[in-house]
Amino acid sequence: MSVNVNRFKCGYCGACVGVCPVGALELIETWIEVDITCTGCGVCAKICPVGALELNEK
Protein backbone atom coordinates (compact mmCIF):
# COMPACT_ATOMS: atom_id res chain seq x y z
CA MET A 1 0.00 0.00 0.00
CA SER A 2 1.43 3.36 -0.88
CA VAL A 3 -1.16 5.65 0.60
CA ASN A 4 -2.29 5.71 4.21
CA VAL A 5 -5.76 6.74 5.31
CA ASN A 6 -6.11 8.36 8.68
CA ARG A 7 -9.48 6.98 9.63
CA PHE A 8 -9.83 9.42 12.52
CA LYS A 9 -9.74 12.32 10.04
CA CYS A 10 -11.51 10.71 7.09
CA GLY A 11 -15.08 11.91 6.47
CA TYR A 12 -15.70 8.94 4.08
CA CYS A 13 -16.94 11.23 1.29
CA GLY A 14 -15.44 9.23 -1.57
CA ALA A 15 -13.81 12.17 -3.37
CA CYS A 16 -10.48 10.30 -3.37
CA VAL A 17 -12.13 7.30 -5.02
CA GLY A 18 -13.44 9.53 -7.80
CA VAL A 19 -10.00 10.90 -8.69
CA CYS A 20 -7.96 7.71 -8.43
CA PRO A 21 -6.64 7.14 -11.97
CA VAL A 22 -6.28 3.38 -11.50
CA GLY A 23 -9.34 2.58 -9.41
CA ALA A 24 -7.27 1.45 -6.44
CA LEU A 25 -9.57 3.01 -3.83
CA GLU A 26 -13.02 2.06 -2.66
CA LEU A 27 -15.43 3.62 -0.19
CA ILE A 28 -16.97 0.87 1.90
CA GLU A 29 -19.75 2.27 4.09
CA THR A 30 -17.60 4.38 6.42
CA TRP A 31 -14.03 3.60 5.46
CA ILE A 32 -11.68 3.77 2.49
CA GLU A 33 -9.83 0.69 1.30
CA VAL A 34 -6.70 0.84 -0.82
CA ASP A 35 -5.76 -2.12 -2.99
CA ILE A 36 -2.40 -3.25 -4.34
CA THR A 37 -2.84 -1.44 -7.67
CA CYS A 38 -2.15 1.91 -5.95
CA THR A 39 0.76 3.60 -7.70
CA GLY A 40 1.31 6.24 -5.03
CA CYS A 41 0.60 9.07 -7.47
CA GLY A 42 -0.82 11.23 -4.69
CA VAL A 43 -3.83 12.74 -6.47
CA CYS A 44 -6.15 11.46 -3.73
CA ALA A 45 -3.99 13.04 -1.03
CA LYS A 46 -4.00 16.35 -2.88
CA ILE A 47 -7.76 16.67 -3.23
CA CYS A 48 -8.89 15.23 0.14
CA PRO A 49 -11.01 17.98 1.77
CA VAL A 50 -9.73 17.12 5.25
CA GLY A 51 -6.21 15.89 4.52
CA ALA A 52 -6.83 12.34 5.68
CA LEU A 53 -4.62 10.68 3.09
CA GLU A 54 -0.84 10.60 3.21
CA LEU A 55 1.64 9.06 0.84
CA ASN A 56 3.56 6.22 2.36
CA GLU A 57 7.23 6.98 1.78
CA LYS A 58 8.32 3.35 2.14
Add this chain to the structure above:
Amino acid sequence: MKNKYDVIVVGAGPGGSITAKIAASGGLDVLLIEKRQEIGDPVRCAEGVGKDALKKHIEPDNKWISSEIKGSKIFSPDGTEIKMSEDASSGMKVGYVLERKVFDRALAQEAAMAGAEVMVKTRATGLLRSNGKVTGIKAMYMGETHNINADIVIGADGIESKVGRWGGIDTSLKPNDIETGAQFLVSNIEPGDYNLFYLGDNYAPGGYLWVFPKGKHIANVGLGILGSKSGNVRAISRLHRYIETYMPKGKIVEMVVGGVPVSGPIKQTVADGLMLVGDAARQSDPLTGGGITNAMDAGKMAAEVCIKAYEKGDYSAKTLKEYEDKWRSTIGKELSKSLQVKNLLVKLNDEQLNQLAHSLDGIDTSKMELPSLLFTLFKKNPKILWELRTLFV
Protein backbone atom coordinates in the same frame (compact mmCIF):
# COMPACT_ATOMS: atom_id res chain seq x y z
CA MET B 1 -33.97 -10.87 -2.69
CA LYS B 2 -34.41 -12.91 -5.87
CA ASN B 3 -31.55 -14.05 -8.07
CA LYS B 4 -32.84 -12.32 -11.21
CA TYR B 5 -34.29 -8.85 -11.90
CA ASP B 6 -34.96 -6.86 -15.03
CA VAL B 7 -33.04 -3.91 -13.64
CA ILE B 8 -30.65 -3.46 -10.70
CA VAL B 9 -29.98 0.12 -9.61
CA VAL B 10 -26.81 0.62 -7.56
CA GLY B 11 -27.15 3.61 -5.26
CA ALA B 12 -30.28 5.09 -3.68
CA GLY B 13 -29.60 8.79 -4.11
CA PRO B 14 -32.08 10.95 -6.03
CA GLY B 15 -30.85 9.65 -9.44
CA GLY B 16 -31.03 5.98 -8.47
CA SER B 17 -34.37 6.20 -6.72
CA ILE B 18 -36.07 8.02 -9.61
CA THR B 19 -34.67 5.43 -12.04
CA ALA B 20 -35.98 2.62 -9.86
CA LYS B 21 -39.36 4.26 -9.37
CA ILE B 22 -40.03 4.91 -13.05
CA ALA B 23 -38.72 1.55 -14.22
CA ALA B 24 -40.89 -0.21 -11.61
CA SER B 25 -43.91 1.90 -12.54
CA GLY B 26 -43.36 0.76 -16.12
CA GLY B 27 -43.83 -2.84 -15.01
CA LEU B 28 -40.18 -3.87 -14.69
CA ASP B 29 -38.85 -6.02 -11.91
CA VAL B 30 -36.42 -3.67 -10.13
CA LEU B 31 -33.91 -4.01 -7.29
CA LEU B 32 -32.55 -0.81 -5.73
CA ILE B 33 -29.49 -1.31 -3.52
CA GLU B 34 -27.81 1.15 -1.16
CA LYS B 35 -24.50 0.41 0.52
CA ARG B 36 -25.23 2.56 3.53
CA GLN B 37 -27.50 1.31 6.22
CA GLU B 38 -29.36 4.62 6.22
CA ILE B 39 -30.43 6.12 2.90
CA GLY B 40 -29.42 9.78 2.61
CA ASP B 41 -26.89 9.78 5.42
CA PRO B 42 -24.20 11.02 5.69
CA VAL B 43 -25.19 13.97 3.52
CA ARG B 44 -22.66 15.24 0.98
CA CYS B 45 -24.58 18.18 -0.35
CA ALA B 46 -25.38 21.87 0.18
CA GLU B 47 -29.04 20.90 -0.36
CA GLY B 48 -30.09 23.83 -2.56
CA VAL B 49 -32.51 23.09 -5.38
CA GLY B 50 -34.72 25.05 -7.78
CA LYS B 51 -38.44 24.76 -7.18
CA ASP B 52 -39.54 24.23 -10.77
CA ALA B 53 -36.84 21.70 -11.60
CA LEU B 54 -37.76 19.65 -8.54
CA LYS B 55 -41.53 19.78 -9.04
CA LYS B 56 -41.16 17.88 -12.31
CA HIS B 57 -40.33 14.82 -10.23
CA ILE B 58 -42.01 15.04 -6.85
CA GLU B 59 -44.66 17.04 -5.06
CA PRO B 60 -42.96 19.25 -2.46
CA ASP B 61 -43.46 17.99 1.09
CA ASN B 62 -42.66 20.00 4.20
CA LYS B 63 -41.15 16.90 5.77
CA TRP B 64 -38.05 17.34 3.60
CA ILE B 65 -38.00 21.08 2.99
CA SER B 66 -35.84 22.98 5.48
CA SER B 67 -36.54 26.42 4.06
CA GLU B 68 -37.74 28.37 1.06
CA ILE B 69 -35.45 30.78 -0.73
CA LYS B 70 -36.31 34.11 -2.39
CA GLY B 71 -33.30 34.26 -4.70
CA SER B 72 -29.53 34.40 -4.73
CA LYS B 73 -26.91 36.97 -3.87
CA ILE B 74 -23.42 36.66 -5.27
CA PHE B 75 -20.59 38.60 -3.64
CA SER B 76 -17.44 39.53 -5.53
CA PRO B 77 -14.13 39.45 -3.60
CA ASP B 78 -14.51 43.11 -2.50
CA GLY B 79 -18.05 42.48 -1.25
CA THR B 80 -20.03 43.92 -4.18
CA GLU B 81 -23.45 42.28 -4.16
CA ILE B 82 -25.22 40.89 -7.24
CA LYS B 83 -28.80 39.91 -6.55
CA MET B 84 -30.40 37.43 -8.91
CA SER B 85 -32.98 34.69 -9.54
CA GLU B 86 -35.87 36.35 -7.75
CA ASP B 87 -39.29 35.42 -9.01
CA ALA B 88 -40.14 37.66 -11.97
CA SER B 89 -43.75 38.38 -11.10
CA SER B 90 -45.06 37.84 -7.63
CA GLY B 91 -42.07 37.69 -5.30
CA MET B 92 -42.72 33.98 -4.78
CA LYS B 93 -39.98 31.82 -3.35
CA VAL B 94 -37.90 30.25 -6.12
CA GLY B 95 -35.95 27.55 -4.39
CA TYR B 96 -35.69 25.16 -1.50
CA VAL B 97 -32.99 24.09 0.86
CA LEU B 98 -33.75 20.44 1.41
CA GLU B 99 -33.27 18.04 4.29
CA ARG B 100 -31.53 15.41 2.19
CA LYS B 101 -31.65 12.72 4.84
CA VAL B 102 -35.44 12.83 4.70
CA PHE B 103 -35.70 13.66 1.01
CA ASP B 104 -33.57 10.75 -0.21
CA ARG B 105 -35.48 8.28 1.91
CA ALA B 106 -38.80 9.66 0.67
CA LEU B 107 -37.65 9.11 -2.92
CA ALA B 108 -36.52 5.57 -2.13
CA GLN B 109 -39.90 4.97 -0.56
CA GLU B 110 -41.59 6.17 -3.75
CA ALA B 111 -39.51 3.59 -5.64
CA ALA B 112 -40.62 0.95 -3.15
CA MET B 113 -44.27 1.97 -3.45
CA ALA B 114 -43.95 1.70 -7.24
CA GLY B 115 -42.90 -1.91 -6.79
CA ALA B 116 -39.13 -1.83 -6.60
CA GLU B 117 -37.37 -3.99 -4.06
CA VAL B 118 -35.02 -1.99 -1.83
CA MET B 119 -31.99 -3.37 0.00
CA VAL B 120 -29.89 -1.23 2.33
CA LYS B 121 -26.44 -2.02 3.73
CA THR B 122 -25.92 -3.83 0.44
CA ARG B 123 -22.85 -3.01 -1.60
CA ALA B 124 -22.05 -3.93 -5.18
CA THR B 125 -18.60 -5.53 -5.19
CA GLY B 126 -18.36 -6.30 -8.90
CA LEU B 127 -20.23 -7.02 -12.10
CA LEU B 128 -21.37 -10.36 -13.51
CA ARG B 129 -20.61 -10.80 -17.19
CA SER B 130 -21.41 -13.16 -19.96
CA ASN B 131 -19.95 -12.82 -23.48
CA GLY B 132 -18.67 -9.37 -22.59
CA LYS B 133 -22.11 -8.17 -21.56
CA VAL B 134 -23.01 -7.04 -18.07
CA THR B 135 -25.50 -9.56 -16.69
CA GLY B 136 -25.80 -8.54 -13.06
CA ILE B 137 -23.85 -7.70 -9.95
CA LYS B 138 -22.00 -9.28 -7.09
CA ALA B 139 -23.42 -7.79 -3.93
CA MET B 140 -22.44 -8.04 -0.31
CA TYR B 141 -25.03 -7.91 2.44
CA MET B 142 -23.99 -8.41 6.06
CA GLY B 143 -20.69 -9.94 5.04
CA GLU B 144 -22.15 -12.44 2.57
CA THR B 145 -21.70 -12.17 -1.19
CA HIS B 146 -24.57 -12.91 -3.56
CA ASN B 147 -24.68 -13.09 -7.34
CA ILE B 148 -27.77 -11.24 -8.58
CA ASN B 149 -28.59 -11.30 -12.28
CA ALA B 150 -30.20 -8.49 -14.25
CA ASP B 151 -30.68 -7.49 -17.87
CA ILE B 152 -29.59 -3.95 -17.07
CA VAL B 153 -27.42 -2.57 -14.28
CA ILE B 154 -27.70 1.15 -13.50
CA GLY B 155 -24.69 2.71 -11.81
CA ALA B 156 -26.04 5.57 -9.73
CA ASP B 157 -23.23 5.14 -7.25
CA GLY B 158 -22.09 8.71 -6.91
CA ILE B 159 -18.73 10.46 -7.00
CA GLU B 160 -17.00 7.25 -5.87
CA SER B 161 -18.67 5.23 -8.66
CA LYS B 162 -17.11 1.83 -9.29
CA VAL B 163 -19.85 0.43 -11.54
CA GLY B 164 -18.69 2.44 -14.56
CA ARG B 165 -15.05 1.49 -14.05
CA TRP B 166 -15.95 -2.19 -13.68
CA GLY B 167 -17.90 -1.87 -16.92
CA GLY B 168 -14.88 -0.48 -18.74
CA ILE B 169 -15.92 3.18 -18.64
CA ASP B 170 -13.23 5.57 -17.45
CA THR B 171 -14.93 7.90 -14.98
CA SER B 172 -11.78 9.01 -13.15
CA LEU B 173 -11.68 12.74 -12.44
CA LYS B 174 -8.59 14.91 -12.77
CA PRO B 175 -7.84 17.48 -10.06
CA ASN B 176 -9.33 20.14 -12.37
CA ASP B 177 -12.51 18.07 -12.70
CA ILE B 178 -13.48 18.06 -9.03
CA GLU B 179 -14.43 20.60 -6.41
CA THR B 180 -13.33 19.44 -2.99
CA GLY B 181 -15.58 20.75 -0.28
CA ALA B 182 -16.44 21.01 3.36
CA GLN B 183 -19.60 22.28 5.01
CA PHE B 184 -20.82 22.98 8.50
CA LEU B 185 -24.39 23.25 9.63
CA VAL B 186 -23.99 26.48 11.59
CA SER B 187 -26.44 27.57 14.28
CA ASN B 188 -26.78 30.89 16.19
CA ILE B 189 -26.61 32.96 13.02
CA GLU B 190 -29.22 34.87 11.00
CA PRO B 191 -28.75 33.78 7.40
CA GLY B 192 -31.84 35.53 5.92
CA ASP B 193 -33.79 34.04 3.03
CA TYR B 194 -31.39 34.28 0.11
CA ASN B 195 -28.77 31.76 -0.91
CA LEU B 196 -25.42 33.54 -0.63
CA PHE B 197 -22.36 32.87 -2.79
CA TYR B 198 -18.93 34.37 -2.08
CA LEU B 199 -16.24 34.43 -4.76
CA GLY B 200 -12.54 35.01 -4.46
CA ASP B 201 -9.21 33.53 -3.41
CA ASN B 202 -9.80 34.58 0.17
CA TYR B 203 -12.81 32.27 0.39
CA ALA B 204 -12.47 29.47 -2.12
CA PRO B 205 -9.86 29.43 -4.93
CA GLY B 206 -11.45 28.12 -8.11
CA GLY B 207 -14.79 27.64 -6.40
CA TYR B 208 -17.06 29.51 -4.05
CA LEU B 209 -18.24 29.70 -0.47
CA TRP B 210 -21.95 29.33 0.16
CA VAL B 211 -24.47 30.12 2.88
CA PHE B 212 -27.75 28.28 2.31
CA PRO B 213 -30.32 29.07 5.02
CA LYS B 214 -32.00 26.04 6.60
CA GLY B 215 -34.02 28.00 9.14
CA LYS B 216 -34.19 31.32 10.92
CA HIS B 217 -30.98 30.76 12.89
CA ILE B 218 -29.26 27.99 11.00
CA ALA B 219 -27.59 27.47 7.61
CA ASN B 220 -25.40 25.20 5.54
CA VAL B 221 -22.14 27.12 5.36
CA GLY B 222 -19.61 25.50 3.09
CA LEU B 223 -17.03 25.95 0.40
CA GLY B 224 -15.63 24.08 -2.53
CA ILE B 225 -12.18 24.62 -4.00
CA LEU B 226 -10.92 23.34 -7.31
CA GLY B 227 -9.01 20.10 -6.76
CA SER B 228 -5.95 21.47 -8.53
CA LYS B 229 -5.84 24.34 -6.01
CA SER B 230 -6.14 22.05 -2.99
CA GLY B 231 -3.16 20.69 -1.15
CA ASN B 232 -1.36 22.98 1.24
CA VAL B 233 -4.57 24.47 2.60
CA ARG B 234 -7.55 22.16 2.83
CA ALA B 235 -11.22 22.97 2.30
CA ILE B 236 -11.88 22.19 5.95
CA SER B 237 -9.20 24.60 7.24
CA ARG B 238 -10.45 27.40 5.00
CA LEU B 239 -13.96 26.86 6.26
CA HIS B 240 -12.87 26.92 9.89
CA ARG B 241 -11.07 30.17 9.21
CA TYR B 242 -14.17 31.69 7.57
CA ILE B 243 -16.46 30.75 10.45
CA GLU B 244 -14.02 32.13 13.05
CA THR B 245 -13.63 35.40 11.14
CA TYR B 246 -17.11 36.09 9.80
CA MET B 247 -19.43 34.09 12.04
CA PRO B 248 -17.73 34.30 15.46
CA LYS B 249 -21.00 33.55 17.26
CA GLY B 250 -21.79 30.62 14.99
CA LYS B 251 -21.91 27.15 16.48
CA ILE B 252 -21.18 24.12 14.39
CA VAL B 253 -23.75 21.36 14.85
CA GLU B 254 -22.87 19.13 11.91
CA MET B 255 -20.00 18.54 9.51
CA VAL B 256 -20.17 17.45 5.89
CA VAL B 257 -17.35 16.75 3.42
CA GLY B 258 -17.41 15.76 -0.20
CA GLY B 259 -16.33 16.10 -3.78
CA VAL B 260 -18.40 17.42 -6.67
CA PRO B 261 -17.66 16.41 -10.27
CA VAL B 262 -17.15 19.52 -12.44
CA SER B 263 -15.73 17.76 -15.50
CA GLY B 264 -18.63 18.43 -17.84
CA PRO B 265 -19.98 15.58 -19.99
CA ILE B 266 -17.79 12.48 -20.05
CA LYS B 267 -17.26 10.47 -23.24
CA GLN B 268 -19.22 7.35 -22.41
CA THR B 269 -22.06 6.50 -20.02
CA VAL B 270 -23.48 3.27 -21.48
CA ALA B 271 -22.13 -0.19 -22.24
CA ASP B 272 -23.80 -3.52 -22.98
CA GLY B 273 -26.31 -3.96 -20.16
CA LEU B 274 -25.05 -0.90 -18.27
CA MET B 275 -25.96 2.77 -17.82
CA LEU B 276 -24.60 5.47 -15.51
CA VAL B 277 -26.75 8.13 -13.85
CA GLY B 278 -26.11 11.26 -11.79
CA ASP B 279 -22.74 11.96 -10.17
CA ALA B 280 -21.57 8.53 -11.36
CA ALA B 281 -22.05 9.88 -14.91
CA ARG B 282 -20.49 13.20 -13.83
CA GLN B 283 -23.77 15.00 -14.60
CA SER B 284 -23.46 17.67 -11.90
CA ASP B 285 -23.20 21.24 -13.13
CA PRO B 286 -19.56 22.39 -13.46
CA LEU B 287 -20.44 25.98 -12.61
CA THR B 288 -22.93 25.72 -9.76
CA GLY B 289 -22.06 22.23 -8.53
CA GLY B 290 -25.78 21.44 -8.47
CA GLY B 291 -26.54 17.81 -9.23
CA ILE B 292 -29.84 16.77 -7.67
CA THR B 293 -32.26 17.61 -10.45
CA ASN B 294 -29.83 16.69 -13.24
CA ALA B 295 -29.53 13.25 -11.66
CA MET B 296 -33.31 12.97 -11.39
CA ASP B 297 -33.81 14.08 -15.01
CA ALA B 298 -31.18 11.59 -16.17
CA GLY B 299 -32.71 8.86 -14.01
CA LYS B 300 -36.05 9.37 -15.68
CA MET B 301 -34.44 9.16 -19.13
CA ALA B 302 -32.52 6.02 -18.18
CA ALA B 303 -35.65 4.34 -16.80
CA GLU B 304 -37.63 5.12 -19.94
CA VAL B 305 -34.90 3.55 -22.04
CA CYS B 306 -34.91 0.50 -19.71
CA ILE B 307 -38.61 0.06 -20.43
CA LYS B 308 -38.06 0.30 -24.18
CA ALA B 309 -35.12 -2.11 -24.06
CA TYR B 310 -37.26 -4.58 -22.12
CA GLU B 311 -40.00 -4.39 -24.74
CA LYS B 312 -37.44 -5.04 -27.47
CA GLY B 313 -35.65 -7.70 -25.45
CA ASP B 314 -32.36 -6.01 -26.40
CA TYR B 315 -30.03 -4.62 -23.76
CA SER B 316 -27.04 -3.89 -25.96
CA ALA B 317 -25.11 -0.64 -25.81
CA LYS B 318 -26.70 0.20 -29.15
CA THR B 319 -30.18 0.20 -27.63
CA LEU B 320 -29.11 1.87 -24.41
CA LYS B 321 -27.37 4.59 -26.37
CA GLU B 322 -30.75 6.27 -26.73
CA TYR B 323 -30.29 7.28 -23.07
CA GLU B 324 -26.88 8.70 -23.78
CA ASP B 325 -28.09 10.66 -26.82
CA LYS B 326 -31.03 12.01 -24.87
CA TRP B 327 -29.13 13.24 -21.83
CA ARG B 328 -26.33 14.67 -23.96
CA SER B 329 -28.73 16.76 -26.05
CA THR B 330 -30.40 18.15 -22.91
CA ILE B 331 -28.41 18.02 -19.66
CA GLY B 332 -25.16 17.62 -21.58
CA LYS B 333 -25.62 20.85 -23.49
CA GLU B 334 -26.10 22.79 -20.26
CA LEU B 335 -23.09 21.07 -18.68
CA SER B 336 -20.91 22.07 -21.63
CA LYS B 337 -21.97 25.70 -21.37
CA SER B 338 -21.37 25.71 -17.63
CA LEU B 339 -17.98 24.09 -18.16
CA GLN B 340 -16.97 26.85 -20.55
CA VAL B 341 -17.93 29.49 -17.98
CA LYS B 342 -16.25 27.62 -15.13
CA ASN B 343 -13.03 27.22 -17.13
CA LEU B 344 -12.89 30.96 -17.64
CA LEU B 345 -13.94 31.95 -14.12
CA VAL B 346 -11.24 29.87 -12.46
CA LYS B 347 -8.66 31.80 -14.47
CA LEU B 348 -9.88 35.25 -13.36
CA ASN B 349 -8.16 36.98 -10.47
CA ASP B 350 -9.97 38.81 -7.68
CA GLU B 351 -9.52 42.16 -9.39
CA GLN B 352 -11.17 40.93 -12.57
CA LEU B 353 -14.05 39.40 -10.60
CA ASN B 354 -14.55 42.75 -8.86
CA GLN B 355 -14.48 44.50 -12.22
CA LEU B 356 -17.24 42.21 -13.48
CA ALA B 357 -19.37 42.92 -10.41
CA HIS B 358 -18.85 46.68 -10.69
CA SER B 359 -19.92 46.65 -14.33
CA LEU B 360 -23.43 45.76 -13.19
CA ASP B 361 -23.70 48.93 -11.16
CA GLY B 362 -27.09 50.53 -11.85
CA ILE B 363 -28.50 47.44 -13.59
CA ASP B 364 -31.35 45.55 -11.95
CA THR B 365 -30.22 41.93 -12.10
CA SER B 366 -32.58 40.73 -9.39
CA LYS B 367 -34.97 38.93 -11.76
CA MET B 368 -32.24 37.50 -13.98
CA GLU B 369 -31.31 33.84 -14.16
CA LEU B 370 -27.70 32.79 -14.72
CA PRO B 371 -27.77 32.80 -18.58
CA SER B 372 -29.13 36.35 -18.85
CA LEU B 373 -26.81 37.56 -16.08
CA LEU B 374 -23.85 36.11 -17.99
CA PHE B 375 -25.02 37.73 -21.22
CA THR B 376 -25.32 41.09 -19.46
CA LEU B 377 -21.82 40.66 -18.05
CA PHE B 378 -20.51 39.69 -21.46
CA LYS B 379 -21.95 42.80 -23.10
CA LYS B 380 -20.38 44.99 -20.42
CA ASN B 381 -17.02 43.19 -20.30
CA PRO B 382 -16.31 41.70 -23.73
CA LYS B 383 -12.59 41.82 -23.16
CA ILE B 384 -12.51 39.76 -19.97
CA LEU B 385 -15.24 37.40 -21.16
CA TRP B 386 -14.33 37.12 -24.85
CA GLU B 387 -13.87 33.35 -24.54
CA LEU B 388 -17.57 33.03 -23.84
CA ARG B 389 -18.75 34.69 -27.04
CA THR B 390 -19.79 31.37 -28.58
CA LEU B 391 -22.35 30.93 -25.80
CA PHE B 392 -24.35 33.88 -27.00
CA VAL B 393 -24.66 33.36 -30.76
